[in-house]
Amino acid sequence: xxxxxxxxxxxxxxxxxxxxxxxxxxxxxxSSDGETRTVTNAVxxxxxxxxxxxxxxxxxxxxxxxxxxxAREAGLEIVGFYHSHPDHPARxxxxxxxxxxxxxxxxxxxxxxxxxxxxxxxxxxxxETEEGKRFEDEIVRVVAEAAAIANESTP
Amino acid sequence: MKIFIPTPLRQYAGKQDAVDVHASxxxxxxxxxxxxxxxxxxxxYTDDGKLxxxxxxxxxxxxxxxxxxxxxxxxxxxxxxxxIPSIAGGADHSELLLHPxxxxxxxxxxxxxxxxxx
Numbered sequence: 001x002x003x004x005x006x007x008x009x010x011x012x013x014x015x016x017x018x019x020x021x022x023x024x025x026x027x028x029x030x031s032s033d034g035e036t037r038t039v040t041n042a043v044x045x046x047x048x049x050x051x052x053x054x055x056x057x058x059x060x061x062x063x064x065x066x067x068x069x070x071a072r073e074a075g076l077e078i079v080g081f082y083h084s085h086p087d088h089p090a091r092x093x094x095x096x097x098x099x100x101x102x103x104x105x106x107x108x109x110x111x112x113x114x115x116x117x118x119x120x121x122x123x124x125x126x127x128e129t130e131e132g133k134r135f136e137d138e139i140v141r142v143v144a145e146a147a148a149i150a151n152e153s154t155p
Numbered sequence: 156m157k158i159f160i161p162t163p164l165r166q167y168a169g170k171q172d173a174v175d176v177h178a179s180x181x182x183x184x185x186x187x188x189x190x191x192x193x194x195x196x197x198x199x200y201t202d203d204g205k206l207x208x209x210x211x212x213x214x215x216x217x218x219x220x221x222x223x224x225x226x227x228x229x230x231x232x233x234x235x236x237x238x239i240p241s242i243a244g245g246a247d248h249s250e251l252l253l254h255p256x257x258x259x260x261x262x263x264x265x266x267x268x269x270x271x272x273x
Contacts, residue, residue, distance in 0.1 A: 023245055032162075049245070056245035061211035061218065065237045068159065072172065078162050081242055088246035096244035101209045103163040107244075129197065130207065 002080065002106045002122045003141045004028075004039040012042050013110050013117035016084030020115045022053035027064070028080035028106065029071045037079040037106050043067050056095070057083045080106030080122070087112065090119040092135045100125050103133055108140075156234045158188055164238065167194035181212065181219055182226035184236055199238070213237040 008028075015024040029041040045063050049056040059081075071077055081102070085093075090111035092100075100107055103125050110120040122140045127133035157175055160168045168174055169192065176191075178184035189196045199210055206212070212219040214228060215235055222228045230236070 025242070027242075049243075052245075055247070056243070058241070058243040061213065061239045061241060062216065064211075064239045064242060065213045065216065068161070068237065068239065072159070077172070083244060085246040093245065093247040095247055099209075099241065099243040101163070101240035102161065102242070104166075105162060 001036045001139045001141055002039065002108070002124075003036060003143060004042075006142055006144050008039055008042040009120065009140075009142045012082045012108065013120060015042075015044055015082075016086075016110045016112045017115060017117050019047070019053075019084065020112045021086045023047055023049075023055065023057040023084050023086060025057040025059055025083040026081065027059070027067045027078055028082060028108065029067070029074070029076040030079045031077065032079050032104075039079060040076060041074075042082065043070075054086055055088070078102070078105065080108060082108035082110070084110045084112050084117075087114070090121040092123050097133070097135055100133065100135070101130065103127055103130075106138060107135065156184055156230050156232060156236060158184060159235060159237045161238055161240055163240070164195060164198055167198060168192045177232075178230055180224075180226065181214055181222075181228050181230060181236060184230060185212075185226070209241040211237075211239040211241060213239060 012026060025047050026045045027043045028039045029043060030037060030039040045059045047053050047057045048060050049058045068078060088111060090109045106122050106124055108120060108122045111118040122138040123135040124138040125133055126136050156178060157173050159173050160171060165172060174188055176184050176187040178187055199207060201207055219225055
């Protein structure tokens with residue numbers, strides 16, 4: 001399960017609307033207990049795929065190094081990533097799977113239909129190895145306030 | 156020097172987010188890391204011993220691939236080496252959403268609240 005505050009949920013959907021018709025992308029910071037990833041901060045990143053930004057995204061590794069450093073300093077970890085699918089469904093594509101390498105992390109996808117955020121789904125990248133990786137559907141639990149994330153003890 | 160381990164690989168590094176090693180070069184640091192935590196090896200390297208293409212190595216803020224000596228670059232005690240798997244993807248052309256949302260069976264699992272702006 002992915003737990004995320006309404007504020008951050010809105011933020012990643014708004015990001016997709018702002019970059020439409022191109023894909024947006026970012027990193028989800030928070031904590032994980034193995035079963036549940038809790039997002040406390042969604043960090044916007046730039047899409048370096050200037051050759052095909054409407055259906056491809058790529059985050060510069062140097063930006064990831066910076067985000068990972070920020071997370072560490074804040075006592076957080078990278079628990080997932082998000083991107084948008086402009087005028088495409090909120091489902092993982094073969095490209096998404098082929099280029100996903102953070103096993104155990106959540107990959108959140110928002111479909112943007114004619115500039116408006118539609119469905120937001122999350123998929124957990126599972127498997128033991130790169131060769132055996134796969135996406136599994138993941139429930140997204142949106143809570144009203146960021147503070148509620150910390151206070152909620154049951155799913 | 157300190158090697159920062161990305162989230163998915165921590166389970167193979169004693170659940171640590173960083174590992175300290177005494178090394179002379181980037182390659183030496185990786186070798187010592189995988190000697191101490193051998194389960195990391197298959198996740199970082201292909202069967203023929205090459206670093207997997209999606210694994211990025213950053214020595215402080217420099218991409219090791221673009222350093223003149225690459226993995227033979229000498230390191231100092233206070234250097235940081237970050238292991239960063241790449242992040243990329245994107246929608247496929249074959250799934251182009253041609254019709255309004257009610258005609259496309261979008262994924263059914265989301266239980267998020269509806270967008271109040273709709």
